[in-house]
Amino acid sequence: MGLLDGHRALVTGGGSGIGRATCRRMAEEGARVAVVDIDGDRATTVADEIDGVAYVADVTDYDALAGAADAAAETLGGLSLLFNNAGTSSMHRVHEWPLEEWNRIVAINFTGVFHGFRACVPYLLASGDGRIVSTASISGTRPAAGEAPYSASKAAVIALTANAALEYGPTIRVNAISPGMIRTALTEPLFGFFPELEERFVQDSPVGRVGEPEDVADVVVFLCSDLARFVTGQNIVIDGGLTLHGSGVDGILNRVEALLRGPVE
Numbered sequence: 001m002g003l004l005d006g007h008r009a010l011v012t013g014g015g016s017g018i019g020r021a022t023c024r025r026m027a028e029e030g031a032r033v034a035v036v037d038i039d040g041d042r043a044t045t046v047a048d049e050i051d052g053v054a055y056v057a058d059v060t061d062y063d064a065l066a067g068a069a070d071a072a073a074e075t076l077g078g079l080s081l082l083f084n085n086a087g088t089s090s091m092h093r094v095h096e097w098p099l100e101e102w103n104r105i106v107a108i109n110f111t112g113v114f115h116g117f118r119a120c121v122p123y124l125l126a127s128g129d130g131r132i133v134s135t136a137s138i139s140g141t142r143p144a145a146g147e148a149p150y151s152a153s154k155a156a157v158i159a160l161t162a163n164a165a166l167e168y169g170p171t172i173r174v175n176a177i178s179p180g181m182i183r184t185a186l187t188e189p190l191f192g193f194f195p196e197l198e199e200r201f202v203q204d205s206p207v208g209r210v211g212e213p214e215d216v217a218d219v220v221v222f223l224c225s226d227l228a229r230f231v232t233g234q235n236i237v238i239d240g241g242l243t244l245h246g247s248g249v250d251g252i253l254n255r256v257e258a259l260l261r262g263p264v265e
């Protein structure tokens with residue numbers, strides 16, 4: 001018995017990283033999976049591994065995504081799961097963002113998620129028991145300097161999730177996930193340019209390491225499964241505790257303990 005037996009899923013950005021790991025876990029748990037990606041070779045490679053189906057679509061192109069959803073529903077016999085996961089980022093100061101680049105980031109990370117809802121919700125409603133997960137980010141609530149359209153679009157995904165959960169319950173449960181630092185093609189260049197970052201994440205995360213795509217995939221499978229039957233409208237943070245820091249007195253405990261111990265003789 002798999003956690004997702006009988007389900008039929010559509011995963012955007014399924015060709016790499018978090019999306020690829022989730023396609024694999026969903027298939028292991030018994031779902032049939034439509035892998036959708038702007039990169040057709042990647043989508044096909046993943047689909048071939050898991051006996052799924054692959055579609056090339058840019059999530060910013062509504063007609064292309066709706067075409068993929070229609071074809072996937074036709075082939076799989078409907079859709080009951082949607083993982084809105086395609087996303088991208090780059091960095092500039094707020095007033096220096098090239099207009100085209102700003103619009104591209106928002107179109108992929110936010111409007112692309114809306115397109116996923118628009119194309120797939122009718123199928124999920126028809127299934128009588130649908131589940132949607134969308135990929136936000138810890139940047140949606142705790143942004144870093146330089147990623148304004150990324151963090152704003154991820155915050156918008158969290159808000160859209162709450163809206164949709166209210167609109168589609170009880171037939172569809174709708175949740176978001178907010179990964180922290182996960183090692184994928186999106187973040188690998190950072191570790192290449194700044195190798196010391198790895199140690200920083202090891203130090204600053206209570207879990208003591210950088211995340212792997214499978215760490216996120218398992219939570220998506222949980223949210224899509226009956227185990228999460230009373231969970232909807234939530235944003236689940238998957239960051240190994242990285243964003244727990246916040247009181248401004250990190251490291252003070254060791255110093256207080258040292259003071260209380262007094263000087264070493």
Ligand SMILES: NC(=O)c1ccc[n+]([C@@H]2O[C@H](COP(=O)([O-])OP(=O)(O)OC[C@H]3O[C@@H](n4cnc5c(N)ncnc54)[C@H](O)[C@@H]3O)[C@@H](O)[C@H]2O)c1
Pocket residue numbers: 012013014015016017018019036037038039042057058059060085086087088108135136137138178179180181182183184185186187
């Ligand atoms: N890696 C992290 O640390 C991290 C942290 C928080 C959130 N996220 C989010 O997780 C999601 C997946 O990212 P990842 O880290 O696995 O990156 P990734 O680059 O490994 O995978 C992203 C996939 O999305 C596809 N894609 C990009 N633009 C697309 C478009 N317009 N239409 C369709 N497909 C498109 C890419 O071809 C790629 O296969 C993104 O939404 C990202 O913002 C990642």
